[in-house]
Amino acid sequence: MDIDKVFKALADPTRRRLLDQLHSESGQTLTALCEHMDMSRQAVTQHLQQLEEANLVAIVWQGREKLHYLNPVPLHEIYTRWIEKFEHGRLDALHNLKQRLEGDDNDKT
Amino acid sequence: MDIDKVFKALADPTRRRLLDQLHSESGQTLTALCEHMDMSRQAVTQHLQQLEEANLVAIVWQGREKLHYLNPVPLHEIYTRWIEKFEHGRLDALHNLKQRLEGDDNDKT
DNA sequence: TTGACATGCAAGTAAATGCTTGCATATTAT
DNA sequence: ATAATATGCAAGCATTTACTTGCATGTCAA
Numbered sequence: 001m002d003i004d005k006v007f008k009a010l011a012d013p014t015r016r017r018l019l020d021q022l023h024s025e026s027g028q029t030l031t032a033l034c035e036h037m038d039m040s041r042q043a044v045t046q047h048l049q050q051l052e053e054a055n056l057v058a059i060v061w062q063g064r065e066k067l068h069y070l071n072p073v074p075l076h077e078i079y080t081r082w083i084e085k086f087e088h089g090r091l092d093a094l095h096n097l098k099q100r101l102e103g104d105d106n107d108k109t
Numbered sequence: 110m111d112i113d114k115v116f117k118a119l120a121d122p123t124r125r126r127l128l129d130q131l132h133s134e135s136g137q138t139l140t141a142l143c144e145h146m147d148m149s150r151q152a153v154t155q156h157l158q159q160l161e162e163a164n165l166v167a168i169v170w171q172g173r174e175k176l177h178y179l180n181p182v183p184l185h186e187i188y189t190r191w192i193e194k195f196e197h198g199r200l201d202a203l204h205n206l207k208q209r210l211e212g213d214d215n216d217k218t
Numbered sequence: 219t220t221g222a223c224a225t226g227c228a229a230g231t232a233a234a235t236g237c238t239t240g241c242a243t244a245t246t247a248t
Numbered sequence: 249a250t251a252a253t254a255t256g257c258a259a260g261c262a263t264t265t266a267c268t269t270g271c272a273t274g275t276c277a278a
Contacts, residue, residue, distance in 0.1 A: 004122055007116075007119050010116050010119075010191075011117050011119070012236085013113055023194070029254080029255095031255085039236090039237070039238090040237070040238060040239080042237075042238070043236070045256080046235095046237080063244095063245060063246070064244065064246070064253070064254045064255065065253095065254065066254075066255070070195065072196060075191065075192045075195050078192065082119075083188045083192070085132070086128075086181040087181060087184070123266085138224080138225095139224070139225065140223090140224065148267070148268090149267070149268060150224090151268070152266070152268075154225080155266075156266085172224090172274095172275060172276075173224045174225085174275095175224080175225070
């Protein structure tokens with residue numbers, strides 16, 4: 001699992017919107033997805049390719065139609081590898097930062 | 110909170126490494142952070158600026174030294190706004206996808 | 219006060235990114 | 249068989265991104 005590809009895929013608002021579309025309705029075709037987007041079909045294709053390479057979207061061919069399915073596993077991976085880790089001691093970190101900031105400006109107890 | 114800036118800030122491996130550095134030791138100066146990185150000080154500065162604009166890092170000036178602190182709140186925001194949402198029904202989604210894939214190749218019940 | 223240290227500012231550049239357009243291919247429907 | 253539909257491939261282009269280098273500024277210490 002290339003976590004860098006996942007982060008890069010998520011970095012673009014259009015791609016996040018595509019994920020949202022697939023979340024609201026699973027298995028949409030390329031043209032169906034294009035209808036919500038204000039850009040050429042090729043642009044959407046290229047975004048979907050990046051999502052596919054990041055394993056965030058899985059493709060199923062059905063005749064000439066290309067169906068898109070959301071795969072939430074990489075998102076979960078980001079959670080366990082990145083968010084959970086920093087979440088740990090979240091309140092402590094904020095508390096320490098706050099104290100440091102306050103101590104820098106005044107001597108509030 | 111500009112979630113796009115957060116995603117974009119996280120999209121770069123160098124910036125994620127900087128966050129890791131700050132996670133392992135809080136309140137490091139710019140030069141301290143530079144020691145771990147294989148690029149010019151200015152490059153690191155620019156990365157840290159993006160992290161700051163995304164609110165992932167908070168700065169505290171102490172004389173001529175610039176101390177960097179990690180702020181985990183935006184990460185938590187990503188979790189609640191993006192991951193949790195897709196997490197919901199994670200197993201279902203996988204199950205459906207699997208069924209669809211199997212149904213496409215054979216007629217397994 | 220002078221020199222060393224920590225950082226900022228800004229211009230320049232190579233590579234990556236997002237998008238378009240034109241044409242090609244494969245599948246379905248009439 | 250032919251036309252319409254769904255998609256792919258590839259070249260081209262403008263913008264953004266990551267990085268460097270050179271110089272300027274502010275702070276601390278001898």
